[in-house]
Amino acid sequence: MPTFTSVLLRGLLAGLIAGLLAGAFAHVTGGPRVEAAIAIEEQAVHADPATGDDHHAEELVSREGQRAGLFLATGLFGVAMGGLLSIAYALLRRRLRIRHDAHAALALAGAALLGAVIVPFGKYPANPPAVGNPDTINQRTGSYLAMVILGLVAVWAGALAYRSMRAGAPQWSRCAAAVAGFLATVAVGYRALPSFNEVPANFPAGLLWDFRLASLGTQLVLWAGVGLAFAALLQRGQAKAAGSEPSPEATVPARA
Amino acid sequence: MSSATPARPLTQPAVSPRMVWAVLAVVAVLLLLAYLVAFDQGAVSRSGMYLHELMHDGRHLLGVPCH
Numbered sequence: 143m144p145t146f147t148s149v150l151l152r153g154l155l156a157g158l159i160a161g162l163l164a165g166a167f168a169h170v171t172g173g174p175r176v177e178a179a180i181a182i183e184e185q186a187v188h189a190d191p192a193t194g195d196d197h198h199a200e201e202l203v204s205r206e207g208q209r210a211g212l213f214l215a216t217g218l219f220g221v222a223m224g225g226l227l228s229i230a231y232a233l234l235r236r237r238l239r240i241r242h243d244a245h246a247a248l249a250l251a252g253a254a255l256l257g258a259v260i261v262p263f264g265k266y267p268a269n270p271p272a273v274g275n276p277d278t279i280n281q282r283t284g285s286y287l288a289m290v291i292l293g294l295v296a297v298w299a300g301a302l303a304y305r306s307m308r309a310g311a312p313q314w315s316r317c318a319a320a321v322a323g324f325l326a327t328v329a330v331g332y333r334a335l336p337s338f339n340e341v342p343a344n345f346p347a348g349l350l351w352d353f354r355l356a357s358l359g360t361q362l363v364l365w366a367g368v369g370l371a372f373a374a375l376l377q378r379g380q381a382k383a384a385g386s387e388p389s390p391e392a393t394v395p396a397r398a
Numbered sequence: 399m400s401s402a403t404p405a406r407p408l409t410q411p412a413v414s415p416r417m418v419w420a421v422l423a424v425v426a427v428l429l430l431l432a433y434l435v436a437f438d439q440g441a442v443s444r445s446g447m448y449l450h451e452l453m454h455d456g457r458h459l460l461g462v463p464c465h
Contacts, residue, residue, distance in 0.1 A: 144411050145411055146411040146413055146417060146421070148411070149411050150424065165456070168455075168456070168459040168460075172455075172458075172459040173455070176455050176458060176459070202447055202448060202451045203448065203451040203452045203454070207451075207452060208451065208452065208453075208454045208455045209455060211451075211452035211453045211454065211455060211456060212453075212455040212456040212459065213456075214452065214453060214456070215435050215452075215453035215455070215456020215457060215460065216456050216459075216460065218431055218434070218435050218453075219431075219432060219435045219436065219456070219460060221428075221431065222428045222429070222431040222432040222435070223432070225424065225428040226425065226428050226429075226432075229421060229424065229425060229428075232411050232413060232421075233413065233421075259461070262461075263461060266463070267461070268458065268459070268460075268461030268462075269458070269463070269464070270458060271458060271464075271465075274463065274464065274465055276465050279463060279464075279465055282463040283437060283462075283463045286462065286463050287437075353458075356459065357458070357459050357460070357461045358461070360459050360460060360461075361460065361461060364460075
């Protein structure tokens with residue numbers, strides 16, 4: 143039986159790996175879009191200095207620094223998410239009714255991706271520089287956090303609905319109940335929380351779309367990476383603990 | 399490990415009631431770390447806006463509201 147600390151350490155390491163992978167993905171796919179958006183932002187500020195928010199003029203951190211800081215941000219964020227995932231795993235493993243540890247780890251990572259990323263993205267998609275009114279940043283941040291919590295609650299509601307069906311109910315009806323419980327919660331959140339439409343009229347739609355895809359892809363890499371790395375590290379630990387009795391997964395002969 | 403290793407091992411660490419506070423503390427530290435990356439505007443970091451600006455690109459690409 144692994145200790146809580148060893149599971150936590152595996153989660154933190156998995157998060158670091160996934161965070162750096164997500165940083166690499168973001169650097170390649172999102173980097174050029176951020177540059178293009180900043181160029182538009184600068185243009186707008188220079189055209190009308192009175193209204194623009196020229197927060198890049200101070201140059202507290204150079205653009206090179208910000209590009210490197212991307213890896214620091216995704217790395218630290220990955221560590222935090224990996225740690226939280228491993229704690230969720232430690233507390234919920236038995237309740238999940240999933241046979242394999244690896245499947246349980248991946249299911250939790252998938253639930254987090256759906257609830258904490260995809261659901262909020264549907265309501266408050268990622269915005270590049272030059273999009274967003276600085277005056278509403280507090281409302282937007284609060285609403286975004288509320289949506290993250292609601293997304294996780296929606297996933298939980300789906301799981302609850304799945305289990306609430308009477309014994310002997312056909313599988314499809316359980317799945318339908320899960321989807322209905324999830325969607326109903328999401329719909330309430332989407333209706334209840336305020337919308338912000340702050341894309342400037344002249345901001346290129348193609349650039350916005352590319353940036354949002356890159357951002358969603360970054361989170362996808364992060365959560366797929368953290369789930370897979372955590373599952374792999376858990377099984378490595380198991381094989382080691384079992385010693386001469388490796389786990390069944392470890393004894394499966396590798397295909398040439 | 400005992401000889402009675404189950405066919406499909408179920409790995410869950412024991413979290414005794416004594417550990418609840420330790421677990422909560424770890425959760426708080428991790429949430430603080432996520433906050434520092436994603437939402438800090440210089441209030442906690444003490445380095446002013448330096449960390450905020452340093453992680454500017456990451457925040458945008460992680461999809462968090464920035465400015």
